[in-house]
Amino acid sequence: MRPEQFDRLFHALADPYRRSMVERLSRGPATVSELAEPIAIALPSALKHLRVLEDGGIVLSEKAGRVRTYRMRPDALRTVARWISQREAAMNKAFDRLVQAMTDTPEEDE
Amino acid sequence: MRPEQFDRLFHALADPYRRSMVERLSRGPATVSELAEPIAIALPSALKHLRVLEDGGIVLSEKAGRVRTYRMRPDALRTVARWISQREAAMNKAFDRLVQAMTDTPEEDE
Numbered sequence: 126m127r128p129e130q131f132d133r134l135f136h137a138l139a140d141p142y143r144r145s146m147v148e149r150l151s152r153g154p155a156t157v158s159e160l161a162e163p164i165a166i167a168l169p170s171a172l173k174h175l176r177v178l179e180d181g182g183i184v185l186s187e188k189a190g191r192v193r194t195y196r197m198r199p200d201a202l203r204t205v206a207r208w209i210s211q212r213e214a215a216m217n218k219a220f221d222r223l224v225q226a227m228t229d230t231p232e233e234d235e
Numbered sequence: 236m237r238p239e240q241f242d243r244l245f246h247a248l249a250d251p252y253r254r255s256m257v258e259r260l261s262r263g264p265a266t267v268s269e270l271a272e273p274i275a276i277a278l279p280s281a282l283k284h285l286r287v288l289e290d291g292g293i294v295l296s297e298k299a300g301r302v303r304t305y306r307m308r309p310d311a312l313r314t315v316a317r318w319i320s321q322r323e324a325a326m327n328k329a330f331d332r333l334v335q336a337m338t339d340t341p342e343e344d345e
Contacts, residue, residue, distance in 0.1 A: 128251040128254075131251070131254070132249045132250060132251065133249075134249075135245050135246070135248040135249035136245070136246070136249040138245040139242045139243075139244075139245035139246040139249060140242060141238040141241070141242065144238075144241070144318075147322060148322065148325070151322040151323075151325035151326045151329070152325050152328075152329050153329045153332075153333075197322075197326055199323070199326055202319050202322055202323060203323075205315070205319055206316060206319045206320070206323070208254075209312050209315055209316045209319075210316070211261075212257060212258065212261040212307075212312055213261075213309070213312060213313075213316070215258075215261035215262050216261045216307055216309055218262075219261070219262050219263045222263075
């Protein structure tokens with residue numbers, strides 16, 4: 126994934142309304158009104174947030190007649206999860222090295 | 236974690252320089268110059284990014300004499316990982332329900 130796309134992904138998640146939408150969509154597809162209603166925001170505002178989520182590669186939308194339905198793109202969250210687990214692996218390795226270095230150091234006699 | 240803190244956490248990760256710093260710090264503590272040098276940015280700019288990472292609860296800093304050293308706070312990334320795995324669990328459950336609904340539907344005879 127290109128850095129700009131990664132920026133957009135994290136930016137999309139940096140808002141409580143958009144995270145609520147992601148939480149709702151993780152349980153299944155939903156229309157704009159179904160996404161706006163539980164968080165009590167106006168439809169134009171909801172659409173703006175959904176556009177940011179689409180730009181972030183987190184959601185997809187399909188139009189059937191006059192109704193647009195949104196659903197999750199699970200691969201985007203996978204990418205974030207993978208990036209984090211790589212950082213955690215590096216941290217664990219660094220910690221192990223530290224412990225190793227401490228055990229290797231011969232202690233002074235009193 | 237409060238929503239505002241979560242916003243700051245994701246916002247902190249929505250920048251390639253800050254993600255580079257997180258990648259570096261995951262391998263062990265580092266000074267401002269050690270963080271600025273490999274990504275070729277000026278120290279004031281590096282400090283600005285580090286402040287955003289501190290606000291996001293991702294890094295900590297300690298000053299010894301004139302040298303400030305930064306290190307990871309592993310709990311912040313844990314929080315993100317947990318939020319994502321909750322979304323993935325919900326998506327898997329929704330998918331299972333869909334498959335179940337499809338299998339339960341009695342097929343029409345030709």
